[in-house]
């Protein structure tokens with residue numbers, strides 16, 4: 374068995390994994406591995422397979438962490454559902470992958486790019502932030518955190534006045550959970566800030582918006598809200614003038 378690191382799997386459509394899943398398409402690639410849309414052969418159900426580069430998953434630790442976290446959070450509607458873990462051999466090495474539900478929708482980054490001026494209005498942005506905070510309230514209430522919140526890890530499933538969102542890609546940090554929950558809260562504010570036009574439009578945002586973003590100053594943000602639940606409550610009770 375060779376120990377050279379693998380940085381691309383390059384699986385072609387039609388390839389069968391672990392005799393159970395047929396590759397349909399590559400959905401995305403990142404630091405940890407590659408994510409494919411697959412079809413479970415026995416049922417025809419579409420799923421995603423996240424294949425981890427062996428060097429990013431020593432002793433299968435990353436997968437175990439991710440799978441357990443998704444399982445613990447299975448009752449939170451914003452979290453994708455875990456279904457199984459499998460192993461295949463690629464380039465002579467054991468490669469583990471995680472099967473989870475396939476989310477049909479659009480990455481938040483792409484959704485924003487499609488909007489007029491490539492940004493949301495302040496009011497739409499508030500709804501996005503509220504949907505995000507409501508979804509993460511469940512996660513934080515269980516003492517858990519996401520750890521890597523950004524627009525490529527959020528899928529917009531449906532939108533109207535409110536947004537139906539799903540989170541991908543939880544990350545394990547060494548810092549205590551409380552700090553990570555606060556980290557998620559600051560990340561939500563940053564996503565909101567970027568979604569409504571970022572630096573370029575910040576000065577012209579109404580005061581109610583600035584009261585949430587606080588110039589992106591972490592200490593000021595955390596004085597007002599330290600978790601998704603606190604942020605959600607703030608949004609629901611805030612004064613408009």
Ligand SMILES: Nc1ncnc2c1ncn2[C@@H]1O[C@H](COP(=O)(O)OP(=O)(O)O)[C@@H](O)[C@H]1O
Nearest residue numbers: 400401402403404405408421474475476525542
């Ligand atoms: N369950 C899923 N449903 C639909 N698309 C997904 C799913 N999981 C991942 N993707 C797509 O694959 C990309 C990479 O997946 P992600 O889990 O974020 O891995 P990475 O660690 O590589 O960032 C995502 O940005 C998304 O486009």
Ligand SMILES: [Mg+2]
Nearest residue numbers: 403525526542
């Ligand atoms: Mg990701």
